Amino acid sequence: MKKLMMLIVLFMACNWLMSQSIVSKSAPVPGMDYRNEIQKLLQIEKQGTQNADLYNNIGICYYHLNQTGVATVYFLRALNLKSDHPDAKNNLDFVMDLSKDKALYPQRAFLVQFFFRWYDFLNINRFALLALFLLLLFALSVHWTIHYDREKELGLPVLFTLISAILLFTCTVMLFTKYNRMRHNSKAVIISSESDGYSGAGTQYNKLFSASEGLIVHIQKESGEWSLILLPNGVSGWIRKTELLRVVPK
Amino acid sequence: MVVGLRVKQWSLLLIILTMASMMCAKISVSAGVDKPRVGLGDQIRYTVTVSSDKIVAMREPSVPKVTGLLFQTVFTTSMTSVSSINFRTVKQIDRSFTYIFIATKQGNITIPEFDIQVEDSSYRVDPVSIEVVAANTSPPQTPRSRGNVYDPWGYDEPSHWDKPQFSTGSTFLYAIPEKSTVYLGEPIVVSYYLYTNQAVTSLNLTDEKDYEGYGKEIYEQPSTLDFQNVKYQGSYYKRSLIKRIALSPNNVGKIKAPTLSGLVKMYDFTTRTMDIASQDLNFDVLPLPRNGRPEDFSGAIGSFTVSGYLDTKDISLGDAFNYVLQISGKGNYNQFTAPLFAASTNFQISEPVITDNLNAGTEGKRTIYYTIIPQEKGSFELPELEFNWFDASAGVYRSFRSKREHLVIRPANVFSYFTNFFARDRQTQIQDLIPHDSYRTDTIFMRQAWYWIVVLIITLALLYSAYLAWGNRLQFRDPIKYNNLQAERILKKYLRDAGTAAQKQSGEFYPLAERGLMRYLSQKYHIPMHLPIKDKLELLLSKSVGDELLGSLTAFLDQCQRVRYMPGAFEPSSIEHDMQNLIAIIKGFDSLSGSGGKP
Numbered sequence: 001m002k003k004l005m006m007l008i009v010l011f012m013a014c015n016w017l018m019s020q021s022i023v024s025k026s027a028p029v030p031g032m033d034y035r036n037e038i039q040k041l042l043q044i045e046k047q048g049t050q051n052a053d054l055y056n057n058i059g060i061c062y063y064h065l066n067q068t069g070v071a072t073v074y075f076l077r078a079l080n081l082k083s084d085h086p087d088a089k090n091n092l093d094f095v096m097d098l099s100k101d102k103a104l105y106p107q108r109a110f111l112v113q114f115f116f117r118w119y120d121f122l123n124i125n126r127f128a129l130l131a132l133f134l135l136l137l138f139a140l141s142v143h144w145t146i147h148y149d150r151e152k153e154l155g156l157p158v159l160f161t162l163i164s165a166i167l168l169f170t171c172t173v174m175l176f177t178k179y180n181r182m183r184h185n186s187k188a189v190i191i192s193s194e195s196d197g198y199s200g201a202g203t204q205y206n207k208l209f210s211a212s213e214g215l216i217v218h219i220q221k222e223s224g225e226w227s228l229i230l231l232p233n234g235v236s237g238w239i240r241k242t243e244l245l246r247v248v249p250k
Numbered sequence: 251m252v253v254g255l256r257v258k259q260w261s262l263l264l265i266i267l268t269m270a271s272m273m274c275a276k277i278s279v280s281a282g283v284d285k286p287r288v289g290l291g292d293q294i295r296y297t298v299t300v301s302s303d304k305i306v307a308m309r310e311p312s313v314p315k316v317t318g319l320l321f322q323t324v325f326t327t328s329m330t331s332v333s334s335i336n337f338r339t340v341k342q343i344d345r346s347f348t349y350i351f352i353a354t355k356q357g358n359i360t361i362p363e364f365d366i367q368v369e370d371s372s373y374r375v376d377p378v379s380i381e382v383v384a385a386n387t388s389p390p391q392t393p394r395s396r397g398n399v400y401d402p403w404g405y406d407e408p409s410h411w412d413k414p415q416f417s418t419g420s421t422f423l424y425a426i427p428e429k430s431t432v433y434l435g436e437p438i439v440v441s442y443y444l445y446t447n448q449a450v451t452s453l454n455l456t457d458e459k460d461y462e463g464y465g466k467e468i469y470e471q472p473s474t475l476d477f478q479n480v481k482y483q484g485s486y487y488k489r490s491l492i493k494r495i496a497l498s499p500n501n502v503g504k505i506k507a508p509t510l511s512g513l514v515k516m517y518d519f520t521t522r523t524m525d526i527a528s529q530d531l532n533f534d535v536l537p538l539p540r541n542g543r544p545e546d547f548s549g550a551i552g553s554f555t556v557s558g559y560l561d562t563k564d565i566s567l568g569d570a571f572n573y574v575l576q577i578s579g580k581g582n583y584n585q586f587t588a589p590l591f592a593a594s595t596n597f598q599i600s601e602p603v604i605t606d607n608l609n610a611g612t613e614g615k616r617t618i619y620y621t622i623i624p625q626e627k628g629s630f631e632l633p634e635l636e637f638n639w640f641d642a643s644a645g646v647y648r649s650f651r652s653k654r655e656h657l658v659i660r661p662a663n664v665f666s667y668f669t670n671f672f673a674r675d676r677q678t679q680i681q682d683l684i685p686h687d688s689y690r691t692d693t694i695f696m697r698q699a700w701y702w703i704v705v706l707i708i709t710l711a712l713l714y715s716a717y718l719a720w721g722n723r724l725q726f727r728d729p730i731k732y733n734n735l736q737a738e739r740i741l742k743k744y745l746r747d748a749g750t751a752a753q754k755q756s757g758e759f760y761p762l763a764e765r766g767l768m769r770y771l772s773q774k775y776h777i778p779m780h781l782p783i784k785d786k787l788e789l790l791l792s793k794s795v796g797d798e799l800l801g802s803l804t805a806f807l808d809q810c811q812r813v814r815y816m817p818g819a820f821e822p823s824s825i826e827h828d829m830q831n832l833i834a835i836i837k838g839f840d841s842l843s844g845s846g847g848k849p
Contacts, residue, residue, distance in 0.1 A: 032683075037683070044689050048691070049689050049690070049691050050691045050692060051689040051690060051691060051692050052692055053684045053686055053689065054686075054689040056681075056684060057683045057684055057686070060680060060681065060682070060683055061683075063680055064680075081692055082692060087681045087684060090681055091680055091681055094679070094680050095680075103601050104601065106600070106603070106621070107570075107600060107621065107623075109569075109570055124694055124695075124696065125693070125694065125695045128694075128695040128696050128701060129695065132701070132704060132705065132708075135705060135708050135709075136708055139708050139709075139711060139712040139715075142712060142715070142716075143712070143715045146715065146716060146719035147715070147718070147719055147722070150726060175696075179696060199467060199584055199610075199611045200467060200468070204460075204465075204466065205465075205466075205467060206465050206467065206498065206584035206585070206611055207584075208584060224299075224344070225342070233601060233602075233603045233604070234603040234604060234605050234619075235603075235604050235606075236606075
């Protein structure tokens with residue numbers, strides 16, 4: 001019973017935490033000139049500014065200009081920089097729902113979704129601060145252990161040290177994994193309305209599939225003008241580079 | 251009238267200009283190696299690619315001469331791709347010259363830049379650098395085994411084989427099909443061999459002419475000439491596999507296999523070249539029989555082994571589990587998709603996920619995963635999954651049906667209820683722009699100096715704490731050693747200061763030396779510091795310090811007292827002597843073990 005209660009409390013806490021990131025906003029501003037706006041935003045991006053809000057706003061403009069593929073790329077760029085960006089997350093969910101190929105995305109079990117929500121909530125900076133805190137905790141635990149009264153049983157400080165070491169190790173691994181993924185994200189989005197995937201790098205090879213604009217894929221290999229991509233359902237094939245846009249440009 | 255004439259002239263001029271621009275080929279030349287770092291003795295593939303939007307006249311570039319790279323052979327490939335971008339058809343023709351080298355020297359090697367003549371223009375190929383490192387320690391690669399490769403016309407070397415005569419003979423490309431009759435859609439492998447009884451040094455494939463009625467994939471393409479001895483039409487030849495292509499016929503009737511042509515270089519007293527081409531090769535494509543064809547025939551043709559299984563049978567409501575269908579063997583994998591389960595209200599079955607492990611899309615294994623989520627608890631039968639294919643070797647249709655699986659779905663566990671929990675967060679409209687006066691690059695803490703300084707401080711603090719803990723542990727386990735260490739540390743500090751004063755011939759030497767010495771002795775022999783010198787000396791006497799050493803100590807301390815308190819007693823010239831005395835006293839005490847006692 002106690003366990004169930006704890007679980008419910010934990011679940012409610014998580015739900016509250018997640019709901020913090022869902023902010024309902026008004027409908028698009030009528031009469032907004034998205035073509036002009038996007039020119040301004042792209043100019044700022046060209047100057048080297050890497051800002052999640054900027055990417056999100058560019059994505060919104062592209063969406064209103066009926067370029068859902070490019071819009072998806074910019075929402076992904078915003079999330080690549082700040083994985084807990086609420087607007088970019090919601091906008092990405094929205095454009096993914098519109099995709100013709102949405103059935104290709106695998107359905108995740110609750111616990112997996114739950115893990116990814118936490119993983120996204122801990123953006124790179126939150127992870128960095130958590131790692132710092134755990135390093136401090138680990139240092140204090142070690143200090144406590146090595147200066148502990150020799151006459152007393154060492155069990156408790158050793159347990160603390162062990163737990164803090166495991167937490168620190170896990171957090172550090174996840175932090176560097178996230179940082180590495182942020183820098184070398186292999187995700188890309190189909191930007192042409194319909195793209196054909198072939199079994200080799202050329203149109204003379206057999207056609208394997210067709211993918212629609214906005215589908216998020218992973219680039220596995222590149223050869224000349226062609227990229228080997230992996231669809232969300234596990235099928236892979238070669239597609240023209242010009243029909244894709246990388247989340248992290250090379 | 252005049253205006254009309256001018257309009258016509260301008261239109262004509264525009265048409266001519268447009269045509270001229272279309273006629274003018276867009277050419278680009280690039281070069282690269284397959285790997286920038288190789289081991290000594292490894293093979294390097296250096297490829298020069300000429301891309302254009304139309305067929306261009308050009309000669310094969312001469313072999314780049316590079317010290318440290320031994321030229322092996324060269325082959326040419328060409329590829330044409332046609333695509334439609336913005337309703338405009340774009341054609342691209344890539345012609346690649348691949349030179350095979352063996353690295354013979356360690357170090358950095360540069361394949362120099364050179365010019366290549368395409369049409370009437372000259373194009374510069376950029377230099378390419380390679381690093382050749384010491385040879386790999388792994389065992390050397392053995393030559394490709396013929397035994398594992400499909401070889402329909404394989405022939406063992408006869409015992410009476412004589413070495414072929416190279417002065418006269420013939421060299422030709424020969425295409426060998428896997429079989430002469432195939433069914434529509436059934437993949438067929440065509441092997442192209444170079445037959446020769448001359449001293450062939452290299453083969454450069456210059457063209458691969460395609461015909462209508464099939465799709466193709468490269469099945470195998472060796473990079474070097476690897477000859478074996480065979481007998482063909484009563485004569486002995488050497489032959490080497492050049493290429494294997496898998497063809498998938500898409501028309502019924504006679505189909506002509508691609509024709510390969512190339513340039514052979516051979517040594518016949520002098521080096522000479524010869525054009526060769528594979529013979530015309532036709533095979534018959536039969537339609538699939540109508541008799542026995544299932545209504546939901548998948549289009550799969552080949553020799554397959556099919557099996558299926560459930561990854562678990564321990565299922566609770568809301569849990570997801572997989573049905574795995576495996577298809578292995580040889581067939582037209584690229585021309586059929588995954589079969590679908592029959593509809594069911596008791597199970598939600600996802601789109602199949604396909605994982606292929608295939609060679610040229612014709613041979614290997616395909617695994618298909620179906621994710622299934624039960625919709626209610628109880629005992630249900632999993633809907634049937636049927637996969638039909640045409641067995642080309644037997645000429646009959648075959649079918650695979652999944653086993654009838656009765657599944658008991660248990661009540662859900664607590665997590666199963668929440669599978670679609672997060673779906674309620676989905677937005678029904680796109681958000682508005684986030685208002686910003688200006689945008690600044692988002693700060694990433696890991697890239698900030700302060701972050702790493704804090705990490706460094708914590709780490710240093712931890713190290714200092716560990717050092718202190720080590721001292722405490724030593725004091726607890728071996729107090730004598732700890733005291734000696736502490737005493738030496740004190741002594742070192744004061745001796746350093748006293749030594750500096752002695753070098754400067756300063757009177758400060760005496761108080762520093764006295765203080766250092768007394769602190770050292772106090773730490774080592776546990777003598778309270780507040781005692782007068784006389785009492786300290788008496789205590790030292792009780793600690794069994796030798797009389798001679800004690801005498802030297804007393805004399806040195808007297809000298810210190812004298813210099814400090816007696817006006818005119820300080821003589822700079824005596825400092826050096828006193829410093830030597832001090833060192834001798836310390837050595838004397840150092841040689842005494844523990845916190846007292848004679849050595």
